[in-house]
Amino acid sequence: MxxxxxxxxxxxxxxxxxxxxxxxxxxxxxxxxxxxxxxxxxxxxxxxxxxxxxxxxxxxxxxxxxxxxxxxxxxxxxxxxxxxxxxxxxxxxxxxxxxxxxxxxxAIDHLVEIKMSALRSVSEKKDDFHRIVDGIVDSMVQEERTDNDSYQVIIGEDAMMAKLGRMIAKAEKEVTMIMQRDELVMLYRDGILSELCKLASKDVAVNIKTSYPRAQELLEEGPSATATKKKGMMIKLTIIRDAPQSLNCLVCDDRELVLVLSKASSTKRQETKTFYTNNRLMVSAFRVVLDKF
Missing domain, CATH: 1.10.10.10 (Winged helix-like DNA-binding domain superfamily/Winged helix DNA-binding domain)
Known part of the structure; x- marks a missing residue:
């Protein structure tokens, strides 16, 4: 058979x-x-x-x-x-x-192309619709609001990667993180480590702490990593032995925090849960935790 x-x-x-x-x-x-x-x-x-x-x-x-x-x-x-x-x-x-x-x-190639075509269409029209929405907002009187002390619970690995990508793109001074093996491999696979290498080449301090002994191999692969090494702007990598295996978090510029609450299996990426906040007290508290390792 x-x-x-x-x-x-x-x-x-x-x-x-x-x-x-x-x-x-x-x-x-x-x-x-x-x-x-x-x-x-x-x-x-x-x-x-x-x-x-x-x-x-x-x-x-x-x-x-x-x-x-x-x-x-x-x-x-x-x-x-x-x-x-x-x-x-x-x-x-x-x-x-x-x-x-x-x-x-x-069938997969066909469905992917359909979805990509739809996404391209939405992306191409985003500026036009942004102006339309802004025009409606400007014509309405609204109570002034602030983005301080906000939070999100993000469901799904793809949504988490998109959030991390936007945070890293806005980083100006420092990105500090502690990630375990599975999460580091995920960041490598989705191009986030490559973006961190680009940041390091722009004088943004990038500190990665992990218990994964082969993390250096992930950082040394890819064109962005090569360009980073040529400029002498290396990511600071620390291999730690006593970090809790469930602790995975990232802090950007001491302003934003992402904390992985629960991981999903490889076949259920959409079930990953991540917590995000820009609450300064919470960000500071987790920064203290990161500095201890």
């Missing part, structure tokens, strides 16, 4: 998903991991279930899909119409109609 990873094209999944076990068990484990990815590309959970089952069963009728997914036939047509309109499912003229899905890689 063929290995499920080879037969479905999911060889990149973790060994816990691709490993030994019954075919039914491996399909269920693979489905759970793949559905997490598909729903991040603006598919509903039911659309993702239908697409996954079409991928592994090659083609199916509405009745067969209803049996495989547990979705009612009356609802199935609506989800299939949506998938057809997205260009990742096609059907036959025969009766009963059979539905086919694009291969996994092609």
């Amino acid at each position: 063929p290995h499920i990873a080879n037969s479905t094209g999911f060889s990149h999944l973790p060994e816990t998903v691709r490993g030994s076990g019954s075919l039914e068990t491996r399909i269920a484990e693979t489905e759970k991991a793949v559905l997490e990815e598909l729903t991040r590309l603006d598919l509903s959970m039911n659309e993702a279930k239908i697409l996954f089952n079409l991928m592994i069963h090659k083609n199916s009728t509405v009745t067969e899909l209803a049996s495989l997914t547990g979705i009612a036939r009356t609802e199935m047509y609506r989800y299939l119409e949506s998938l057809l309109s997205k260009g990742i499912v096609h059907t036959t003229f025969d009766r009963p109609q059979r539905y086919y899905a694009l291969p996994y890689k092609e």
Whole structure:
């Protein structure tokens, strides 16, 4: 019997998903991991279930899909119409109609392009809509407010990376952080370490404290790191042995703080929780903690 990873094209999944076990068990484990990815590309959970089952069963009728997914036939047509309109499912003229899905890689590439196109459109129009919103704001009398003592609880790894990126881009004097191995690798993967190298080349003090002994290797990779070393502006890296493994925080210019509250598994990046504040007392308190290591 063929290995499920080879037969479905999911060889990149973790060994816990691709490993030994019954075919039914491996399909269920693979489905759970793949559905997490598909729903991040603006598919509903039911659309993702239908697409996954079409991928592994090659083609199916509405009745067969209803049996495989547990979705009612009356609802199935609506989800299939949506998938057809997205260009990742096609059907036959025969009766009963059979539905086919694009291969996994092609479907992902297609969904990513759709999402990127939508994001590009929003980004291109942001200045125009910013002016429109500002025009409305300027025409209204509002109570004066301040941004002092605000906080956010940010859900999702992507949202956290975006927040860190904006904070680092505004840093003028100093960025100090304590991060463990998983978080450092995440910062490296999302380009945040590269941005920190750029900051260091602009006379912004960057201090990284971690218990990860191979952190230096992450900092020495990439064009930004090379440019930083040529200018002699090195990031200050401290390997510490006694830091609590759950402590991950970053302070910018003693004005803003990000604290990782809880980490998600590799297949559930959207469940990461992060706390942000610009409350000076809280920022100062955590700065004292950072300075102790």
